Amino acid sequence: MFDALAGRLQGTLAEVRNRGTLSEQDVDAAMREIRLALLEADVNFKVARQFTSQLKERCLGAGVIGGLNPGQQVIKLVAEELTSLMGRAPEELIFSARAPTVILMAGLQGSGKTTATAKLARHLHAEHGSAVAVAACDVYRPAAVEQLTKLGAQAGAEVYEQGTERDPVEVASWARQRAEREGRDVLIVDTSGRLHVDEAMMDELARMRAATKPQHVLLVVDAMTGQDAAGVAEAFADTVPLDGVVMTKLDGDARGGAALSVKAVTGTPIVYVSTGEALEQFERFHAERMAQRILGMGDVMGLIERAERGLEQERAVELERKLRRNQLGLDDFLEQLKAIRRMGPLTGLLGMIPGLGAAQLQNANVDEHELDRLEAIILSMTAEERRRPELIKGSRRLRIARGSGTSVQQVSALVKQFGQMRELMRQVGRGRMPDLAALMRSVR
Secondary structure: OOHHHHHHHHHHHHHHHOOOOOOHHHHHHHHHHHHHHHHHOOOOHHHHHHHHHHHHHHHHHOOOOOOOOHHHHHHHHHHHHHHHHHOOOOOOOOOOOOOOEEEEEEEOOOOOHHHHHHHHHHHHHHHHOOOEEEEEOOOOOOOHHHHHHHHHHHOOOEEEOOOOOOOHHHHHHHHHHHHHHHOOOEEEEEOOOOOOOOHHHHHHHHHHHHHHOOOEEEEEEEHHHOOHHHHHHHHHHHHOOOOEEEEEOHHHOOOOHHHHHHHHHHOOOEEEEEOOOOOOOEEEOOHHHHHHHHOOOOOHHHHHHHHHHHOOHHHHHHHHHHHHOOOOOHHHHHHHHHHHHHOOOHHHHHOOOOOOOHHHHHOOOOOOHHHHHHHHHHHOOOHHHHHOHHHOOHHHHHHHHHHHOOOHHHHHHHHHHHHHHHHHHHHHOOOOOOOHHHHHHHOO
16 A cells, blocks of 8 residues: 555655754755655645645754754654645544435446445444445446445345336435435445546436435545546536545555545545455545555554454453463464454555554565465364364374375474464463464465
8 A cells, every 4th residue: 555655755754864964955855855756656746746845844944954853853744744635633424413314425437436335334334333224326337236235235234226227316315215214324325437527427416416415425536546536526526515535445556646636636535445355444544544654654553443343352351361371272363363364464454563664565575375374274173183282293283284285394383383472472461462474484
C-alpha cells in the first residue's frame, strides 16, 4: 500500500534527519524531492504544489533552520500536513433518529461498488449491531443482482431485489418502503455503475436520490485510478451532493494519488477503505494513521483493533490461562495463526509495525504460503501430539512429514521452535504471540 510513495518520502526524510542542522537551501531541496515524490505518486499537480508550499512555510516558521533536531521537526510537520491533506479526524456516519438510515452508493463502472455495498453492510452489522438491508438496483450489469444477493447473505444483510426488468428508481423507492415496514436500521442502495459523462445515467442517479431521500451519498472510487479519482468525484458532485468517499482496492495501490488528491480537490472526505478481497477487509479511514504508515511510523492502534477483531475476548482469556499454566499446545497456536490470517495479508500487518520502513518491507520476503505449510504440519498431527508436542519423535515425525507434504527436518524445526517459544512465554507469564518470522524461517 503506497509502497512507491512511502519509499521515496522515507528516503528523502532520512537524508534530512541525518543532518545536524538545516539551511533554507536544505529545506528547498527537501521540498523539491517531496513534490517530485507526490507527482510520481500521481497526486494532482495543484495539490502537490500547495502541499509543499504550506509545508515549507511551516518549516520556516517553526524554527527548523538552525534549530535542534531539525530532522525530527520536519518529519512531524510532514506527518501533520499529510494528515490534513487526507482529512484529519475520521468521518462518522450519522444515523437517522427515525429508521431506516438510507445510504446511496454511487460510482463508475468497475469501481467495485457492489462489493463495497456488501462490505459496508457487513461492517455496520458486525461493528454496530445494525439490522441492515441492501437494495439491488444495479439492473443493467449482467449478474449484478445475483452477485449482491450472494454477498449480502454472507454479510448478514437482507437483500431486497425485484430482478432486472423493473425501473431502478421504482425498485429503490419500493426498497425504502419495505425497510420502513420491516424496521430495518439501515438500507444501503446499490446503484448501477455509470460513466460520469453519461447524462441519462447521472439523471437517473439524481432521481434515485429524490426517491430514497438518503442521509448519506457515498461515492465508490477505485484507488488505482490515481488523481483521476478527484475528477470523477467532482463530476458526480455536480449531479448529486456527496457526503463521503469509499476507496476500494487500496491494498493494490502502490502510489496513493487517489487518497491524497480526492479530499483536497473536492472537499469530500474518505470515510471507508477496502483493503482486500474478503468482506471483512473493510474499515473506517483514519488519515492520521495512514500518514504515519506512509512515513514508516506504523499504525499501532490499527494493529490492536485488527487483533481484537480476530480473537474473541473469551478465547483470549482462556489462552492466557493456559499460558500461565504452561498448557499452551499446537492447537492453540494453530488458532492464533488463523486469527492472524483473518487480520489480513502479512505484508499489510508488517506495515503497521512502527520502525519498519518501506525498504525493510520490500526486503522482508514474506511468503503467505509459509503459513499454509505450518497449518499443514500441525493438522497432520494427532490431537494428543498437538497437545503434547514433546511426544513427536522418530516415526511420528516421518508420518507427519508425509501427511503434510513437508520434510522431517521442517517438522522437527517447528516442534523445536514452538518449544522454545512456549518456554519463553511461560517465563514472561503473559500472553505474547510466538515469533512467527522465526517459525516460518525454520520450516522452509
